[in-house]
Amino acid sequence: MKITGYxxxxxxxxxxxxxxxxxxxxxxxxxxxxxxxxxTDSGLEGVGIGSHAxxxxxxxxxxxxxxxxxxxxFDRMLAQVFKSGHAGATYGGIATFDAAIWDLKAKAADEPLWRTLGGRDxxxxxxxxGLDIALDDEELAAFYAEFAERGFVAGKLKGGLDLDADLRxxxxxxxxxxxxxxxPGLMFDSNESWQVKQAVRYVSALEEHVDLLWVEEPLRRWDANGHARLSASIRAAVATGENLTGVDQFRPLFDAGAPDIVQAGAIWGVSHLHRLSLAAAARDLPVSPVGYNANPAVAHVMTAVPNHLTTEVQALTFADGVVVDHEFTDGGIVLSDxxxxxxxxxxxxIDRHRDGGGxxxxxxxxxxxxxxxxxxxxDGVER
Structure with missing residues (x-):
């Protein structure tokens, strides 16, 4: 079997x-x-979701x-862009091809991807x-109640500007x-909006009232020393890494002891996520991928690594025309056979349902x- 086009x-x-x-x-x-x-020349086709870069x-x-x-x-694609570098948007294209290649490999073996990767369950x-900062209180309650009906016991709130509102x-x-x-497991995501001392003060104030599992992306993604300082100053774990492109970009964070939970963005492929998970496991760190709905292949990887913690689910549906054979139940994802x-x-x-600016x-x-x-x-208002 040979790859012929895309x-x-x-x-x-x-x-x-x-x-x-x-x-x-x-x-x-x-x-x-x-x-x-x-x-491919055999007629099999592989599906990858993520980026056209x-x-x-x-x-x-x-x-x-x-x-x-x-x-x-995967390594041939990294070598292909050796001079210009693979970081940033280019990594998205590598990862999307990679996901499609893994899909082909599992199909050729006539087995689900989680089994091809070595998963047992x-x-x-x-x-x-909920990506929920713009939801009002009623909408917020309805969103998480729908997930609770599927057995979910943990959720993540977006915030970082208004302490009183975030506590409520x-x-x-x-x-x-x-x-x-x-x-319930409560996480809090401030999406790189703070400096170190802002983060210490804000999270410490939250922790006077709430037991947080983790605080996510509190600082700029490359601030390895800052993340390490923050982790030493609060009870919650510090989760970061979703916007880094390639295992190599995690090295400064690992060296500084920065992440308590290693995250990977959903578009960064099967091979990358597998390698990153094992690099984190060697340091006794758990891994948690974000954005399952943007690339369902990432969940298959999590069945085959020793340190998966939990995977982010942002909706109970997928893009129109993207049909995923799985089930949301018992607080997680049951993958296809x-x-x-x-x-x-x-x-x-896909063609019939295009609507909106994206x-x-x-x-x-x-x-x-x-x-x-x-x-x-x-008090929630910048003056």
């Missing part, structure tokens, strides 16, 4: 709610979901190759994450999840405010 599609996730974080939000959000279909430059590294050589093909523990909203989240447990990653693409449905909304959370990390906020 084609790209872009589906849309209709969230049917506002999504965002401290950096901004999108009302009635619609975001784009890039898809790659990898073609630099696919044309990367494809010569895998064209004509047997997709069952997953590790070697197809259940993956998860937590609910953490209470709403916790109340919804108490349907299943007397001690079908060959491959369990993802099927309905191209006609992630490019300038008010959205992908744009960092100019005053982020520089705000003097006393």
């Amino acid at each position: 084609r790209t599609l872009t589906a849309q996730q209709h969230w049917r709610r506002s999504i965002g974080d401290v950096n901004g939000h999108i009302n009635e959000a619609v975001t784009e979901v890039p898809i790659v279909i990898l073609e 630099d696919l044309g430059r990367l494809f010569p590294a895998i064209e004509g190759e047997d997709p069952r050589g997953t590790a070697a093909l 197809r259940f993956v523990p998860g937590y609910a994450s 909203r953490l209470g709403i989240l916790g109340d919804a999840l108490r349907a299943n447990t007397s001690r 079908a060959p491959g990653s369990g993802i099927r693409i309905d191209e006609a449905l 992630w490019a909304d300038p008010a959205g959370p992908h744009m960092r405010p100019t005053r982020a990390g520089l705000r003097v906020v006393l």
Whole structure:
């Protein structure tokens, strides 16, 4: 079996709610979901979700190759962009091709991807994450109540500007999840909006009232020493890493003892996530991928590593035309027994359901405010 070509599609996730974080939000959000279909001379096709970045430059590294050589093909793609570097957007293209290659390998073996990777159990523990900073209190309660009905016992709140509001909203989240447990797991995500001492003061104030499992991305992603200082100053674990591209970028954080929980963004592929998980395991650190809905293949990896903690689930649906064979139940994800990653693409449905401006909304959370990390906020209002 040889790789012969690829084609790209872009589906849309209709969230049917506002999504965002401290950096901004999108009302009635619609975001784009890039898809790659990898073609072979055998007729099998592999599906990867994540990014269309630099696919044309990367494809010569895998064209004509047997997709069952997953590790070697991942390294060939890294070598293909040796001079310009693989960090940033380019890594998204590498990872999306990589996910499609792994899908092909599992399909060729006629087994689910989790089995190909060496997993024993197809259940993956998860937590609910509403991307919820723009939801009002009633909407917030309804979102987490829906997850509680599926057995979820942990959830993550977006915040970081208004302490009183965040305490109230953490209470709403916790109340919804108490349907299943007397001690729900509460996480808090400030999306790189603080400096070190801001983070110490804010989290310490939260911890006077709430027992947090972790605080996520409190500082800029590269601030290894700052994360280590913060971790030593608060009770909650410090979780970070979702925006780093490549295992190599984690080295300064590992060397500084910065992360208590190692995170990986969903678009960064199967091979990367597997290698990162083992690097974290060698340091006795748990790993937690974010954004399962953006790339369901990541959950398969978590069945085959020794240090998976929990996986972020942001919705109970997927992009229109992206059909995922799984089930949300018992507080997690039950993966498919079908060959491959369990993802099927309905191209006609993608075309019929295109509507909305997507992630490019300038008010959205992908744009960092100019005053982020520089705000003097006393009561939720910067003056």
